[in-house]
Amino acid sequence: MAERGLKPASSASSGALPAEPVRPRGLAVVRVPLRGGGGRAAVWGAVGVLVVMGAAAVFAPWLAPQDPIATDTTAVSLPPGSPGHPLGTDDLGRDLCARMLFGARSSLLVGLVAGVITVVAGTALGALAAAGPRWLDAAVTRTADALLALPLIVVALALAAVAGASLTTVVLAIVVTAWMPVALIARAEIRALRERPFVRAAYSLGLSRGRVFLRHLVPNALPPIASIAAFEVGHAILTESTLSFLGLGVPPNRPSWGNLLTDARSHLLSGQWYTVALPAAAIVVTIIAVNVIATGLDRHEAAEGRTW
Known part of the structure; x- marks a missing residue:
């Protein structure tokens, strides 16, 4: 398979170095x-x-x-399909359809923002570790190894004690405990790419280290990172729901799928099973959808026959 990032040499100049580097297609893998x-x-x-x-x-x-x-004290614990309340109400008379819709705003917002920040920060740190001096590489990898052993709950408790429960606290807790796998994958990919013939050819053409790094190393490392990025978004959504369920995430006065589970946990074995089933189903379906896309990206990358 031809390497991304350089035009293949013509048959007339077989064995010669490629004439000109071109910008890799990068995240074209996302739509394939x-x-x-x-x-x-x-x-x-x-x-x-x-x-x-x-x-x-x-x-x-x-x-x-x-x-x-x-x-609404006159509409307490109504079942799904009730007039004016298509998904029913909870034990305080709050409309579950409205709470599910607004809960999606909180949960998906946290998942998307935390996932994007995690991937960007992890990729940047991994790239710097791979291309930087040895002391920087050691600092990033040792920090990642140490944080991998740090429980999410400990970080969430510390942040909640300092800043209180909020969307920002949830995002910070997720980013602090989730950037390490992305950084280690980015570091490994870029370190492997540095030894590839097309990168050596780029250096022999007189391209600067910075240009090779930005135009060839980082873009060629993005496809495997794209698949883990999707997994990170799903992980962030699940983490937000977990922290909110434990009272360490989204404030109780703001609907989220995790908060809905917290409010309904006492009704799990009662006749109000739907108050638990609705947010749980939304979380499960969303996580499965994200993972299916991530698996599709991963399988496509494997089918390309990558050798590095």
């Missing part, structure tokens, strides 16, 4: 699995699910039939 063979329907279905979830979150103020935090 959607056109592929096996699993295409599953990936499209997962994309559709996330589009619906995202649209519901964005348009929640217009779609919600009621105020998500308004209580």
Whole structure:
């Protein structure tokens, strides 16, 4: 397979160095699995699910039939399908449809923001460790090794004690405990790419270290990072729900899927099973959809026959 980043030499100059480096296609891998063979329907279905979830979150103020935090003592614990309350109400008379829609805003926002920051920070640190001096490489890898042993709950407790429960606290807790795998993968990919013939050819053409790093090393390391990025978003959504369920995440006065589970946990074995089933189903379906897309990216990258 021709390496990304350099034009292949023509047959007339077989064995010669490539004439000119070109910008790699980078994250073109993201859209290829959607056109592929096996699993295409599953990936499209997962994309559709996330589009619906995202649209519901964005348009929640217009779609919600009621105020998500308004209580109604005359409409307590109504089952799904009740007039004016399509998904029923909780034990305080709050509309579950409205709370699910606004909960999606909190959960998906935290997942997306934390996932993006995690991937960007991890990729940057991994790239610097791979291309920088030995002391920087050692500092990044040792820090990553140490933080991998640090429980998420400990970080969340420390941040909540200092800053209080908020969306920012959740995002910081996720980023602090999740950037390490991304950094280690980026570091390993770039270190392996430095020894590839097309990178040596770029140096022999007189390109500076910075240009080779930005135009050839980092873009060629992005495809495997793209798949882990999707997994990180799913992990962030699940982590937010877990922290909110434990009271360490989104403030109780703001709906999120984790908070809905917290409010409904006492009704798990009662007749109000739907108060637990609805947010739990939303979390499970979203995580599965994200993981299907991540697996599609990973399988496509493996099918390309990468050798580094």
